[in-house]
């Protein structure tokens with residue numbers, strides 16, 4: 001599944017625009033720049049630090 005498809009799925013579920021990690025709203029400016037953004041800036045940075053794949057992040061979110 002691509003990030004865009006994930007974003008579309010989250011629009012359907014009504015969770016689009018909120019961080020999948022911490023549940024906080026993603027800033028509007030970030031969504032304008034990156035409409036499929038699934039994480040807030042803080043968690044995106046943390047993800048890059050840990051170098052996790054998107055799949056692993058989604059699995060972690062379900063736990």
Ligand SMILES: [Zn+2]
Nearest residue numbers: 019022040043
């Ligand atoms: Zn977050």
